[in-house]
Amino acid sequence: MSGPIGKPTPYIDGVEKVRGQAMYTDDYKLPNMLYLTFLRSTESHAKIKSLDISSAKSYPGVVAVATGKDIPVSFGILPISPDETAMAVEKVRYNGEIVAAVAGKTVEAAQEAVKNIKVEYESITAFTDPHDSLEKCNLEEQIHPHTKDGKNIHKTAELRFNEPEKELETAKYKQTGFFKFAGVTHAFTEPHSTLAIWNGDKTLTVISATQVPHYLHKNLSKVLGLPLHKIQVQKPALGGGFGGKSDPFPHEMITAYMAMKTKQPVKCTFSREEVFITHHGRHPTEMSMSVSCDNSGKITALDTDIIIDGGAYGSFGVVTSYYNGVLLQGPYKIDKFGFRTRRAYTNKHQCGAMRGHGAVNPRYAVEVILDMLAQDLNMDPCDLRNKNFLPENSFTVGEFRITSNGVRDCLDTVRKKSDWDKRYGKLPYGRGLGIACGFFISGSALPIIWNRYPQTVVHAKLDFDGRIVMFSGASEIGQGSDTMLVQIAAEELGIALDYVQVEVADTKTTPVDLGSYSSRVTFMVGNAAKTASSNIRKEMAKAIGKEKNVSPDKLIFANSRIQTQDKSIDLSWEDGVEIAMAGRGAFVESGHYISPKLGGKYKGAGAGLSPSYSFGAFISEVTVNSDTGEVNVEKIWAAHDCGKALNPLAVEGQIEGSIHMGIGQALTEEMRYKNGQQMNPNFFDYRIPSSVDTPDMDISIIESNDPEGPYGAKEAGEGPIHPVLPSIGNAVYDAVGIRMMELPMTPDKVLSKLKEMS
Amino acid sequence: MKSKITKLSINGFEHIVLVNPDETLVFTLRERLNFTGTKKCCDEGTCGSCTILVDGIPVLGCLTPTVRCVGKTIITIEGISSKEDLHPVQKYLVKNGGLQCGFCTPGVVMTAIPFLDEHPNANREKIKEGLSGNLCRCTGYKKIIDAVENAGKELKV
Incomplete structure (x- = not known):
């Protein structure tokens, strides 16, 4: 490739970000703009007996007050569980749920007015432990009326292939582990923020910090009863998502409603505490898992039973329930395979999708158990893994289609770089090495809301100025998708990067894209962008060929020039544009992506289907202080197969960021609750790693060249988190001989395990 | 009040x-x-x-x-950005990929510039300490540290 593809390319929005010029939602201000604040529930589960907003309404500076009854239409990211309303209607289901909203001329007026709202609650038994939610309860205690058998179980996802339980009963080599994972949250730096404008032509513009403008657009239409063609959702610069901005949110509905009601712009920006209690992060999880293998180390069966604590509403929970199980089908070939996940509703903040969605906790469990089996067999854990990898171009037991697969290269690379064979098991007490692998989807092959459209469309426009503008609904959230669009157009057209600009994430002007979730953007939007820009090239070549009397396929687009091999034709880009536009003017070419038809015919076969999968292998080196119980990650060797790194700088950044987040969940991060109330909704008490906690990182990008990805690319944003946690867990075992079955492995847990052992 | x-x-x-x-x-x-x-x-x-x-x-x-x-x-x-050229800290944050979503970035710039003034010979460990009050959720800090290290080298020339 002669253009920018494959070369480290600084982000196109980098300069405005370092200058503080990038505009995030809260940076926008409009004349007559109102500020929105909320009254939030102080109860975990209660009927609203009375709600009196009269004195808030008459408070000086207040323009409007709204309650749940004003917008009672339920919504949610998944069409199968639209169980949430913008504000509580009749009852509250978690401490912190929005009960009423006040729009004021100043923040202070709105905040003061909220204090004047009178609300009376009648408590209902609160379910804060998911085990309690699995038991029968009275109808009035049920968190949602739609759950079955009088229990608060939101979803049971179960799949079973070839009777794994039978194999496990008789297997000679078998390990069972019981694991417990605390809930963790995205902790992105930019708080949720939304600005809504009711326009003169009776249309609604919503500017919001969202990863999914399209789904927000659809849910706004549903809740507000406004036709789709009267809504525009724009995503400006966005300060981190990691899945935490991938639902349509109550505050977005309310802000839009208030703008419609008052005919004035309305803005809502959360405090950090509100960000924590809005949550939608990784589910607290309990998991019992059994894996067996034969005496050569070949895995023979896996079975697992999982309880995930969903909190009060559905969010992505049905998908999370499946992902906990189905994404264990790789990177190892396992023919006897089963899982059951039960997602409990509880009266706590709802959980949803977070980087590595659904698969991070079970990945920890399986990789730790494989380590235990290797121990039993007296086999090197790397060798055991090597015996079990799925081959390229194969199918998993649940009929996932595996195409490119660089997992062996990943493992060999980190094994060599870390000097594993000389050092594993031989380091002094207190220092250890651990290995783990990873596997993740490169975009979900199915859309969240079924439709007959492609999964994404990209338009490329050429105009008199010689500029290419890429129109895409893809949401840049820091992962570099805008830069990817520019790189691809520059590559296809042989022009310098600065000829290309983007118009993105605006549901009025950009063609529909489903959003930045499930690691789909590079694969799907990348393919569409490649087609759109190569279509521009074809059109230009056709016009130039005709005018210069040369076959279009003899024209080479490179170095911002259009030439024949012998240079008998040698045009500047601008001259080429002039010829291409003669008699037709500016034109737009389109590209789209549709996933191939994939998967089996059984119920649940769609969960985890992807046109391609990423793979990885990481080795962690840790030190454990046996006096204090502290675990320190000293170094991580990370190898991730992303197919082809379109922008190695961005891919490294995704891997490094995944390491950061994985270390956080492994060692310090935990959503702590007491009676349904979060005890640590701030960065003092919810500890994310800081710069001093950063280990040495040795990043290897493995390129397996996917046959269907753009230039061979697949995902890099989520897969790299999976091996981080178990490689640390396994390294702790190598260091001091304890198996950490609960995360985070805080010093108290480490010390009590050490004590248990002695 | x-x-x-x-x-x-x-x-x-x-x-x-x-x-x-x-x-x-x-x-x-x-x-x-x-x-x-x-x-x-x-x-x-x-x-x-x-x-x-x-x-x-x-x-x-x-x-x-x-x-x-x-x-x-x-x-x-x-105030830092009013000049035509980027400060070396800003330049290397862009060049080295020391930012992703960019939301923590202005704070990083405003911390790193006086830090390098005070510690022109800071090594990576020292830089990590200097940035320990700036939370970043995207980058894992590695490329931020790279950028500050490179800016420090350039400022010394």
Whole structure:
């Protein structure tokens, strides 16, 4: 490739970000703009007996007050569980749920007015432990009326292939582990923020910090009863998502409603505490898992039973329930395979999708158990893994289609770089090495809301100025998708990067894209962008060929020039544009992506289907202080197969960021609750790693060249988190001989395990 | 509380602004004067995103009462960015990939610049310590540290 593809390319929005010029939602201000604040529930589960907003309404500076009854239409990211309303209607289901909203001329007026709202609650038994939610309860205690058998179980996802339980009963080599994972949250730096404008032509513009403008657009239409063609959702610069901005949110509905009601712009920006209690992060999880293998180390069966604590509403929970199980089908070939996940509703903040969605906790469990089996067999854990990898171009037991697969290269690379064979098991007490692998989807092959459209469309426009503008609904959230669009157009057209600009994430002007979730953007939007820009090239070549009397396929687009091999034709880009536009003017070419038809015919076969999968292998080196119980990650060797790194700088950044987040969940991060109330909704008490906690990182990008990805690319944003946690867990075992079955492995847990052992 | 007419020197210009005595500098800058380059992430002194220079010293805008800054020299990210060229810290953050979503970035810039002034020979360990008050959720810090290290080298030349 002669253009920018494959070369480290600084982000196109980098300069405005370092200058503080990038505009995030809260940076926008409009004349007559109102500020929105909320009254939030102080109860975990209660009927609203009375709600009196009269004195808030008459408070000086207040323009409007709204309650749940004003917008009672339920919504949610998944069409199968639209169980949430913008504000509580009749009852509250978690401490912190929005009960009423006040729009004021100043923040202070709105905040003061909220204090004047009178609300009376009648408590209902609160379910804060998911085990309690699995038991029968009275109808009035049920968190949602739609759950079955009088229990608060939101979803049971179960799949079973070839009777794994039978194999496990008789297997000679078998390990069972019981694991417990605390809930963790995205902790992105930019708080949720939304600005809504009711326009003169009776249309609604919503500017919001969202990863999914399209789904927000659809849910706004549903809740507000406004036709789709009267809504525009724009995503400006966005300060981190990691899945935490991938639902349509109550505050977005309310802000839009208030703008419609008052005919004035309305803005809502959360405090950090509100960000924590809005949550939608990784589910607290309990998991019992059994894996067996034969005496050569070949895995023979896996079975697992999982309880995930969903909190009060559905969010992505049905998908999370499946992902906990189905994404264990790789990177190892396992023919006897089963899982059951039960997602409990509880009266706590709802959980949803977070980087590595659904698969991070079970990945920890399986990789730790494989380590235990290797121990039993007296086999090197790397060798055991090597015996079990799925081959390229194969199918998993649940009929996932595996195409490119660089997992062996990943493992060999980190094994060599870390000097594993000389050092594993031989380091002094207190220092250890651990290995783990990873596997993740490169975009979900199915859309969240079924439709007959492609999964994404990209338009490329050429105009008199010689500029290419890429129109895409893809949401840049820091992962570099805008830069990817520019790189691809520059590559296809042989022009310098600065000829290309983007118009993105605006549901009025950009063609529909489903959003930045499930690691789909590079694969799907990348393919569409490649087609759109190569279509521009074809059109230009056709016009130039005709005018210069040369076959279009003899024209080479490179170095911002259009030439024949012998240079008998040698045009500047601008001259080429002039010829291409003669008699037709500016034109737009389109590209789209549709996933191939994939998967089996059984119920649940769609969960985890992807046109391609990423793979990885990481080795962690840790030190454990046996006096204090502290675990320190000293170094991580990370190898991730992303197919082809379109922008190695961005891919490294995704891997490094995944390491950061994985270390956080492994060692310090935990959503702590007491009676349904979060005890640590701030960065003092919810500890994310800081710069001093950063280990040495040795990043290897493995390129397996996917046959269907753009230039061979697949995902890099989520897969790299999976091996981080178990490689640390396994390294702790190598260091001091304890198996950490609960995360985070805080010093108290480490010390009590050490004590248990002695 | 009674609002007060307050004179502030920001990025070399005088601003007359009506300020509440309990108001923080980040609020005054963002809400009253539209200096939105300074970011509000936690508003309780835990993340470093709102770092501002007051008399050359990095302070957290969310913990600094505005009225305490009267008569002092306030420099925000806009003050650093008013020159045509990027400061080496800014240049290398872009070049080395030391930013992703960019929300913590102004705070990182406002911390790293005085840090390098004070510690021109800082090694990676020292740089990590210098940045330990700036939370970043995207990068894993490695490329931020690379950028500050490279900026330090360039500034010494």
